Every structure is written in structure tokens, then in C-alpha cells.
Amino acid sequence: MGFGGIWAGVLCATLLSAGGVRGQAEYAVSARTLKNGMKVLVQTDHSIPNVALYIFYRIGSRNERPGTTGLSHFFEHMMFNGAKKYGPGDLDKVMEANGGANNAYTTRDVTVYQDWFPRAALSLIYDIESDRIRDLNFDPQKVKSEREVVASERRLSVDNENGGVLDEQLWATSYIAHPYQWPVIGWMSDIEHWTMEDLKHHFEMGYSPNNATMVVVGDATADEIFRLCETYIEPIPTHPPPPAVTTVEPPQTGERRLIVHKRAELPLLMVGYHVPQSNSSDFYALNILRTILFQGESSRMYQRLVDKDQIALEVTSGLEPSFDPTMVEVVAQPKQGVDPQACEKAIYEEFERVGSAAISDTELEKAKNIRLVEFYRQMRTINGRANTIGTYEVFFGDYNKLFETAKNYSAVTKEDVRRVAKVYFDANNRTVATLLPENAEKAKP
């Protein structure tokens, strides 16, 4: 199979003339639930002779407890360190020798495994994946060296990175009850102390086929994928999924503040606001609000903090998919000599302005246009599509919701935007984290 598929192109050309938003008709997904409970989603695309295979396990740091924080992420690493048929090191060697590559990521909610490979390696990849889901092996030597690798990863992404340090402190302060309070990578003392028993228990708990969703996008048909699943995946027995996380974070009733003193060139500011989980009906209005405020150089926050007041280098916001109520994080990089509190004040005023006065038609239309283009950007690679289809299935409960996003954003009104600004971006609901350079004389006004 070569590039000819693209140039057939008739399908897409027809769609283009229709002028509507592309969706299920153009990116048709086939779904099947295997007898052991694993759901498999397939989207065929012959544009390149490659396949992206993602497995989403519904287990992340929210399923951990104090003392073993970071275990889900450590486990993610161990999934590459040997099973029954493919021993330590074999998985990577065999995969790469056959033109494939892999990676994985862990969040507060899920652990996701990613394989990218030429279609010729399809059955090999299934052989590898089934081997490690069924018969993961725990070599004490590998546990020892991988512990060091993860400690190095923590030093890289947290300890020697100001954004990493501050973000960790923000979540730890904003959450007092719910497991979102600890970092995905884990506290260093926990990284140093997990036991073999902890690892085995984690595997038992999280890695049952009925706790996973597989997404395959690329140069493969649904029929051949379902056949491979019957051979390799379906015979894997199920076991009970992780216990429900029942802790509910109590409402925050007053501003919380924290300071990190650290050697640094510039200060840093993060403000977190509690918001509902991904499948909440306010999700779309929240994103439209964030787009109006933060996206692009015409956004209100950029215009105010970077362009007009010139107090920040950058001001952004983030909202990750989540099972439980989460946070919108606002990050501002103050300019040298600017008191981070000046950035805070400007940010609060801009939130207030949305809550108290109307936004314009143009702003609302702009936000919807930006969201639509973003949808196409996610859909333009087999990799992006696999991740997006899986994210919608796992966090929104149904991959079909992906194809309703344009419609759902369209339905957001100015009043919706005003309401979410008022409800969630309130002083009592925020946690403010500030990093102040220890050699701070330079950074003070």
C-alpha cells in the first residue's frame, strides 16, 4: 500500500464542496467490544502505510495512595521491561528492528500506551501487546535500574524546572482530600520506596482487559484488526477493575496562596480554579471562555498583560481531560522587575470583565472558528486521531462525541460564557502559586 490512497481523493473533494464540518461520515470509526470486555475502535486511513495503536487503561495517579504516589507512572515504565515471550529489552529491540516505535504517558486518570509502526508489523505488535498484558514479568534488577531512570525523569521535569516545581505545589495546595493532590510522577521519597508487592498489586488492579480501550488508526481495516484481537487479545482473562475513587474534594471556600523560593532568573505565577470534570455540560462553555481570554495575540489576556500593560512575557491557560472535578490553570510569566501580583490583578480584572459585561459577537465567532480548526489539527495525523478518538471514548463516555464537538461549541451562547466566568473564576475558588527568585533583588520592582 503506497501513497496512491491520497490521490484517489474523490471522497474528500466531494466533501469539501459540501461545505459542512467533517465528522463521522469522513472519519468513520468501527467499534467492537471483545468478550473479555475490552472495547476496540478502528478508523481506517490509507494515506500513509503506517498504523497508530493506542491502549488507554483507566488507571492513573488518582488510583494511588500516600506512600506509593507515582506508582502508575513507574508501572508505565515497567510495561516495557519484559514479559513472558519478550524478555527484558526484547520489546524495544524487536519493535524497532521491524520499523516500529513506542512511547506511553500517564496522567492523573489514565495510562496510555502508544505504538507507531508500518502495517507489515501488525501481527507482531499484537503479539507484543498481548504478551505484556497477560504475562508481565517483574525482574528485580530492572525494577532497581528503572527506579533510577524515573528519579532522573523527576529531576528533569520537576526539580530542575521552575514550572514543574510550581505546578506540583499548586495541585498539592488546591486539593486537600481528593487524590489529584499528588503529582503523577510521585514524590521522590515514594519513588525510592515502592516494593515489588506494590507493583504486582497495581498490575492486578489496573491491567484487566475490561479496564482498557484500544484505538487503531491507519493503514488497516476494521476486519483485520478485529481478527487480530480475537486471536491475541480476546483470550486474556478479566479480573476486577480498580475500586471506585469515592473521595470528593470539598468545595473551596476561600483563596489559598503559596510561595516557592528558588534560585531563578524570573518569577512565575500560576492560578488554579476548580472546575467540573470533562463530561460536564459546562465543558464547552469553559473552553470557549478560555479561548476568548487566552488564545492568540488578539485574546483579552494577551492584549492586556503582554501588549498593553507589558507586565508579562506570556499568559496561558490549561485544562486537561479528567474523570473527576479538576482545575483550569492560568500561567503567567512576569517580565523582569514586575511584581507577580501586578499580573494577578490584571488577570482577575479580565475575568471580572467577562462576568459583568457582554462579550462581542465577533469574539464568540472567533472562538468557535479557532475550536473548529483545532479539531482539524487533531484529525490531520493518524497519531492525533488515535489519541483524540480514545480521549473522547474514555473521558466523554463515547467516541461519537468527538464528532459533535463543532456542534457543541456552536451551541455555546454569550450568556453561557458569562455564567461560567462568574461561577468558576471567583476569588474564593482559586489557589495562587508564586515562584520568587531567591536571588530576588533583581526581580523586585
Added chain:
Amino acid sequence: MRRGLRRIRRLLTVAAMVVLACTVSLAQTLHLPPHERVVLKNGLTLLLLEKRGVPLVNISAIVKAGAAADPAGEEGLAATTAGLLRKGTKKRSAQQFAADLDYIGGEFEAEAGPDFTTINMEFQTKDFARGLDLYADVLIHPAFPQQEAEKFLAQEIDGVKAAKDDPQSVMMSYYSGYLYGMHPYGHPPAGDEISLKQIRREDAAKFYATNYAPGNTILAVAGEFNAAEMKAKLSEAFGAWESRAVNSAAIPGVVPSKEKRLLLVDKPDASQTYFAIGNTGIAANDPDRVAIRVVNTIFGGRFTSELNEALRVESGYTYGAQSFFDQRKVPGPFVIFSFTKNETTTPAIDLTLQVLAKLHKEGVTQDQLKSAKSYIKGQFPPNIETSRQLARTIATHEFYGLGDDEVNELEARLDAVTPEMARQVIQKHFPAENLLFVLIGKASAIGPAVQKYAANQDTRLLSDPGFWPAPATGKK
């Protein structure tokens, strides 16, 4: 995450694209989609490529002047010129451009790499007329307003400081400065705290007038459109750009470092040491580039590479270790990069040197060659999957004088790499003795121990302005 070396790669965006475009391969059944090349009367080279899948269009221009063209003392001028394009034109203010761009959900980036500047914009096919108008406006009619220039430069200076809070993101600026010295490749692409203070709006306007001309520009457009229709519209929009003679200075040749040298950048609070080791590498058109790509894949270009196996998988010294050749007009840097906690700094560097010595002594095996070739072929197609990637690929090929064969013939070229060729490129292109070391770490903890690596050593503080070793420190 299992692999976290993305940040250093991201910093090399432009350079990395070049590497991809020049050295990777794909299965024989694969080829670049057909595309058309037209040279307009004013000298502009126009490349057109139809790509279906999502209703987006990407315009990507290469202006043949980058950071290497920055005058001494004004490092960052090419980047400043690129950054100011959107900050005001003859008919639009910066704010108006932002409003018009964001309204259509468009994305715009303009950045300077060592060899050239790229100006990239993407938008929906249905917004083509608006998008093209915006793009042509900033490329042909920038006004460089005084106030916007001042704002931009003040932000860029703070941007350098912010980058220094993340050692990975500044490693290549220190490394290039130390390796190339006063050669144009020693310029930090975004400038530094000292040089940016010297730049005025007039300098950017002059850099634009000198280098931005149709005859000095390659414009690649890829996406979902009808090429014939598109050619007419683009010819109209860019045909009006007045032609101008351009005298770009050629980038001088490169002499590899002839001695062992070590620069220690002191970050007193560091709990780990970041290290880069190497020398100069190869040019984009080096005839050995395919064989080098294969050998480097084995040595430090993938997860199961010799370096990553030794430093991560077997010893747990680090989260990742890699090596790469940044291929440019004249030889760019060859770099081995990794990091490890303070206590294991010398064991990790010793091991790195052993892996390099082993490459020279034992070469690579037949099995490794076979595996690396499969890996390169299998991982290539996603590099030319999107309109943006395709536009940049054909534009960089055009810039470096490389043809479509770079992609279309690569499988054959890969298959032709023999153990003997591998042996030769190791000897010729992978440095063995005269290595350059750049370390960012806690000097009080690692300083004495790393003295063994080079007789010539320089030190500086991370917070000292700039990236070059201060002239006063000199050799010890």
C-alpha cells in the same frame, strides 16, 4: 512519559526539519506527492502540492537568510526581523493582524534558524482569500513600527532569561557558541541579553530590505486545494512583490575543533548535570549522509541505541541519551546529549566516552545495520503526513539543492549502505579524540572531578548574560 527528550528537539525545530528532510528514508512504494515548481517573473520560487485529508492549507516560505547572517554584536537580528513581520504592516496594526488571523483560527509562526528564516501560516481552505491576503501583507509590506519593536525586544531579552531557568532549552546555544566561536554558527539564533539590547527597529528594517526579496525566497504551499486555481491566485498575490538584487554573503567554511575543551556553566542549585559532547558534523548535502543516518540511528538515534542502552537501560544513569547531526549549509554540530544526577556525572560521561570508543573500535554489526534500516524506513512516513510537513520538506529540499530523490530514492540508498561504508563514515565523521564538552551543572559539586576531560577549561555562571565564555576567563 517514557521518553522525555522532546524539549531539546523542539528547540531545534528548524534544524530538525532539515535533518528529517535530508536524511530519512521510506519504503520503495512511497514517494513525495507530485508537486509543481514555478519561478515567477520577479524571481520568487513557488512550490505547489495538493494534499487531501483535512480542509487546511499551509503556506511556508524560506527566506535565505538566518541567524548566520546576523552582524557580529547584533545576534538575534534575523529572529527579531521575523518576529516583527506580524507587528504592523502598511495597512494593518499588530492588533489588527492578530484579530484578523485569530478570527479565521489561523496559525502564524516566523522564526530564524541558522541558515534561513521560515514564515509559516495555516488556515482553513474556505478562508483562503483572507489567509492569503494576511500572509502576503506581512511578507511584502511589514512596517516595523518603533513602539512594537521596543516591546518585542524587551520581551525577547526577558525570554532569554526565562529560557535559562530551563537548562535543556539553552544547552545548544552554549554548545554552538563554544564550538563555533566567532563563526556565524556560533550565534545564538534568538540572540542574547547583550546583543538584543543593541538592536533597533532600523536594523530590522535594514535586514528586511537586504534579505527579503522574491529572488531570495522559496514559497511552498500545500493542502486541500486545486493546484491550477491556486497557482493563479498565488502568482497574483506574490507577483506584485517588487524584485530586488540581493547579495547574501556565503557562510564561511567550518574547521573542526582541534583540541579537547570543556565549558562548565555553573548553575549552583542544580541537582543534575546536563552534558553535550561532540564536534562539528556534516553539511546537508554531504554525500555520506545516508550512511551517517544509519550509523547514528544505531549509535544514539533511537531508544535501543548504544548510548541509550548503556546510559539508561543498563545503568539507570539517566532518563535519556541521544546523539544527532544537525545538517546545514556548511557542517553543523554533531552532539551527544544527556543528563544525570550530580553524583553520577563522571561515571555517566566516562560511559558515554566508552560507547563512542566502542563504536570506533568495533563498528556496527550486520544485524544492527538491518535493524536500523528497517527502523528508519518504518518511522519515516509520519514525517511527510501533513500539509505543513510536506510544504516544509519540499521547501528545504529546494533550499539545500536536494531533489525529490532525497525521499523517493532513499530506500535504495539505505539498502546500499554496507558494513564497509559504515566503517568509513565512523572513521571520517564521528569524532574520536578532539572532543568538546559543555556541562551545565553545580560547579562546586562536579568542578574538580570533570577537570580530567580536557586540559583547556572555561567556566561561567548560568546567570551571566550571553552564551559565550566571558573573554576574561580564558583558558586555565
